[in-house]
Structures are given as C-alpha cells and as structure tokens.
Amino acid sequence: MNTLLIPFSAHQVNISPSLHVTGMVSANAITGFGHALCRLIWDMFEVKAIDKGTALAIDTYTYHPGRQKNINAEKKEADKAVKGVGASTTDNRMGYLKGWVLLRFECSLAGLDLVREHITELEDQINRLRFAGGTMDIVQGARLFEGDSGMKSLSALPEHARIIEDVTVDLFRYADSSGIDYFQAMNELLMMSQRPDVDEGAEDQASGSEESEDFEVDSSEGQWEMPDTLEDIGVDSEDMSIGWMPSLFAMDIGYRAIEMPRARLARGLYLHAYAEPVIGLARIRMVAGLIRSPSIQSVFWVHRANHPYYLSHGATPVE
C-alpha cells in the first residue's frame, strides 16, 4: 500500500451534515474526498488506484456558529406570485479546517512512478476538488510514501495533530452489554466524556497524567475494551480521553435507505433511494498517542455499502 499525505486548508466547510449532528464534517466527506482523489488519479494517469481508506488529521479548527443560509426553494413563477419569494431558512454551520488528508491506495508499480513524477500536476488538480462542500487549498507540497500502510505518513505529522477515529463499535458494545438502546448509550458515553469530574479527581486529571500521553508509551492505549460494569467504564473513559479536549463526539457516518433502490430520474443512470442519516460515535486523539498504539486501522475511513446501510467505517477495507 502507498500513502499520499496532503496538507490542506479548507474554508466554507459544511459542518452540519445532518439535522442531528453539528460541529464536525461527516464521515462521508472524508471517504468521499479519498474516492474523488482516486478518481482524479484514474482520470489523469489512467492508473487503477484502489481506495484503501482516508484519514483526516486536524491542526486548526474554527467554527462560525449559527450562520444562516437561504435554501433556494424549488418554486415556479406562478408559485412565487401566490406564496411570495421568501425562501425558508435553515441554520447551516460553516467551518474552517486546516490539517492533513492521508489517502491509502494501491496501484501498479508503473502507475506509482507516474504519480511520483507528476505529483506537482496532481496537486494543481487537487486544488480544484471540494472538501465537504468547501473550497480546498494545498498549503505545502503533497508527499508520497511508498510501501506504507499508514504508519510512516502518520509519523511525518506533527505530534499535536489530532486525528478522527471511528469508535462506533464501542457504541454497539456499550448498548449491547447494558441492554439499552443506542440513543441512551450515545448520551451516556458522551456525558462521560464531556463531564469534567469536579467532585472527585478533577485535579487528578489536571495533573497532566493524560498530557503525558503525548510523550510516553502508554500500553493501555488503543486496547480499550468495553468492560461490563459502569464503574469500570468510568475509569476507562478517563484513560482514553486526550488532554482536555473532550474526546468523544457524535458524527454523521452515513445513510440508511428506507426503501429498495429504484429507477428514478436522478443523477446519471444510477438507482436512487431515499435514505435517513445515521449517527455514529467518533473519537479525536493525538497523533502522538496513535502512532504508539498497536492498531491504526480505525482512523482510515472506508465506504461500506450493505443494503440498507450505506456507511463509512474506520476499518480494514472489505474486498
């Protein structure tokens, strides 16, 4: 496998991907960008690049709350006369992201040579792609890591970069072991992660025992197993939190079709289905902690279509 490391800055990024989640781009934006990049390589060099997962590492992140955007109504002229031209509004959160996109891909050796030689031309074309609805600029040169399954390129990042990891499987484990539904499980896990423990051990957390995660090899890192009792979970969720950034958050991870796909007059000649958004659980963590952990698979997001679920997962791609 090879990895392409792209430092970028993107503005006007849509960080309210569905009506249920705000504050972070959707997982489909990450995987979709990787897919578009593979298509770009295919278009430019006619090289068969197979997408093996895309990761997003964040350096700077800001967010303009509550910007309203007019959704242009599909109105006919006659309707405008009757109902007026005032279109309804929807709160649309826009953000600014600066960071790195890491694309893992596989291609033939000849194709790899082409990509290596023409990486400057590739950069120019990447500037034309869009990231989560926003405009994207490459800030430094893109770098190609050959024969790398992700570790080399992650080590090239600064250690304070924060990377988004998929932990939806923990949501399932928690809901399954406690016998509650996903909504309650999501709320409890988020509360545990967001609550600063002022009553007991708030200052313990302040001690920097977690700050040292950047520097020390932590054997428990990445081996977070879901225990049975609530008390154990409280302890573990503290261990996995990173510094003072509340580490868990809800993320839009894909769609669930509510019907069998049908032929409609949609985009292209593809089958069309109406679908509802699906919320997953993600975790943000330092690259410093990640590269010392045994597994880095869950930060590389891949598409996984399995009717009726069309989701993006951080996992080894299924072939």
Add this chain to the structure above:
Amino acid sequence: MQVLSLGETLTSKRREIKNSAKKVEKVLPTLLYDGMRNRSDVHIRIEGKAELFSFLCCLINYSLKPSPDRIDCPDAARDVLSKPKNRNILKSLISTESTHVFKAADSSLPALMLRDTTDRVEPSEDHPLGLCSDTLDAPEVINMGAGAHEAGFIPLFLCRFIIPGNRVATISDLLLPDADAQMAEALRESMEKLDAQSLLDELIEIKSYYLDMPTPDEAMGPMLLFPLHYKAIEQSAYICLSPIPSATMLTHFKDHYFQSIEAYRALDLDERSPEGADIPDMETVAIVGSQAQNCGSAVQSMGGIAVAYKARVGFSAQANGHRAVERKLKSRLRSLMSVDKHLVSFLCKETPYRVIRMRWEAYLPSMLADACSSLINLRQCGPTVEMAEVRSLNTIEKNYIYRNTPGDKRAGRLLPADIHEIATYFTRKVDSSIIRQRRSVGLNEVRKNRVYMAFRGILETTS
C-alpha cells in the same frame, strides 16, 4: 402514563388556546387538548361505540375556530364534514402520511409520502451500524400534512388513544380493518351517523392505494453518490441517495432534550449537579424558518427547531508537540504558558444564568490546565534539554520545571509557599494577557480568586 376516560377529560378545566397574535382562537378542556396533541403523558381510553362517536366529534370539532360550546357536539361535526373543502383537506391529508419528513429541508417543497419499508437489521460486532430510527427504541412518529390550512385536521388522524385490549391506535389505523375489526366497525357506524359514509370509503381507498405504492416516482432534494464496492470507479457502480430526516428521530431528540431540562429544573438547588442537566452538549438548529406549520405535524409540533448533537472538538491545538516545546526552551522566547484568545474569551464570558455559571466553574480547571500543559508535561516527564542550554526562561517557570530533577537540592514536592508563588504568578500572567488582548481592566476579584484557587488545585495534585 396517565390513562383517562373520555368523560374525565371532557369535564376538565377549560383552557383558552391563543394564536401567535395573542388572540383567543379556541376554548377546549385542558386534558382533552393534551390527549389530542400527543404532547404529554395523557392518553384517552375509548370503550364502546358511543364513546368513539363522541370522541370522533371532538376530533372533528377541533378544527373549528371558534370552537363550539360543547366540543363533542354532533351537529357541528356533521356540518364540518358536509363541506367539500374540508373533505378535500381530509383526502389530501391521508395521502401525505409518512414516516420521514421530506419537507423539513425546505417548507416549500411538495409533501411526499415516504414510508420506511426496509426490514430491521440486527447490529453485530462486524457491522455495528449506528444510531438511526432502526436502532432507536421509541414509538414511531407519523408525519402528516402539507400546509397550514390542513393543520386543524391533523389530530383527527394522528391522535393516539387506547382501545379495548390495552392497545394504542389512531383513527388512521382504524381505517383499515387489520388493526381492530370491532373498532373499525364502530368507526364506520359513527361516520354513518355523521352522514359521511362516502367520505370514509374514499379515505380507505386512498390509504390502501398509497400503502401499495409507497414511494413517489420523482427524485427530489439533495442527492449524493455512494460507491457500492471498491471497484466502483472502473465499473461505475454507484447508488444515488437523497438524505431526509426521520420524524421519529427528530421528535424523540427534542422530547428527550426538554424532558431532561425539565427534570433538572425540578430539582432543588443542592441536588443539582454542576454540569447542568443530564444531557450531552446539544445545539438547537432552526430548520424551516418561520414556516414550520407548512411542513407537517412532526415539524409543527417541534416549532421548526430541531435539537442536534454538538461535536466539541476543542478549539485550537493547545497541547504542543515535543519538538516544539524543546525549540521554545532553547530559544530566547516568551514563557511556556499559552493564553490564547479562546481561553480569554472563556474567562471573560458573561455568566448571567446559574446553569451557565456552574458550567463555567466546572470547565475552569480544565481550561487552565490546558494553558499550562506544556509546563506540567515538562515537570512530569523530565525535560530532555539540559538546564544549561535553557536560555531566557522565566525564573519561576524554570524553577517549577527543574525542581524535581536529581541534581537539584530542593528536589521533591513543592512547598506551600512555592505553590502560592507559582499560582500567583500564573494568575497574574492570565490577567495581564486579558488586559493586553481585551484592552480592559482584567478579571474582577471574585474571578481572579477562582482562577487562583484552580491553579492551586492543579499544582497541589501535580507536585
């Protein structure tokens, strides 16, 4: 859940329902109003044909403005159903019965009948799925209606009541005899009494027609392409998806949010936890502007505002990397404490409400520890830079970092006097940053004291 008979609700205290211009529109018994709108725990129990008949009259008369003197008056109901305009509204309502709110994206889009027809999938370790209406344990919410002129008739179809056998049903369910043959027969007799036999037949016909052919032929709204497998580029294998929210999810999120806040407000001041109500950070999102009533019953009941999870990712990169700290130590630079604009705005935040103030105090130690995280890190892990190489670090910071190194005579824990000195220094540092950045007089004494105490707490546990 509060189960009441129809008689009890009819005799409850009457209540005036005002419109947005504070003008009295209707006068209805309170409990009946609550039971009709599905917005509270009140459920109405219906037994026998006579009760169903008077309840049906209540539901039909709900649309009248002003409401009649007796809400279950059969003559008024007969009058309503005899008008062709009202009959048309009823027919168009039953044709928009859906589980997903297509119009929530834009209230001027057409109302589509979108029904969930997929089977439930069990999540597993390999396919953990996620939170959607499939994995949400809540009663299904039906959305109905396409415009404000139909809003008065929505309770007629969607009001949930309890029929014999302790089952919950709506009039819309009873149209088809599968739900309960006896009650369906009773409904038919009631409609005959109201001279609306032909209307009932038409409604049943429309409902069964749309059940057979559930989704519309046109593709509308935003669309996206999703690759079906890893060879999607070569084989051009994509599916086109149109995201639309589920009425159940929207309603359940909002209900849960306000229930938690209500429960929190009901507590005494001592019992309240400092973090606020028992819900994660959520944010309200306006979805249809001022035209909520045009989107159907689900969005209308939410007032056009949805509640969304807010991802708190943290502002900027506070914790510095190892190399950056080393570079700072060797350079002739400023101190290692970083007081950025987010911390300043947090500290200067006006806190008028008690809940916000509690949250402010709860987050204060974490924000301050974030600011001096580099210093704490260096003290905990031991600096890799020799003390001789350190150029122009502040004396207090230098002592703090190098105090527990083996060569130091005063190795070990910080003395209380040291803690006081360092905490005072940190507080002064924060205060001067605020004065410089905000061009203001800095923190007031109360807050300064809080900041000082928080720093003390951090230092005492880290030394």
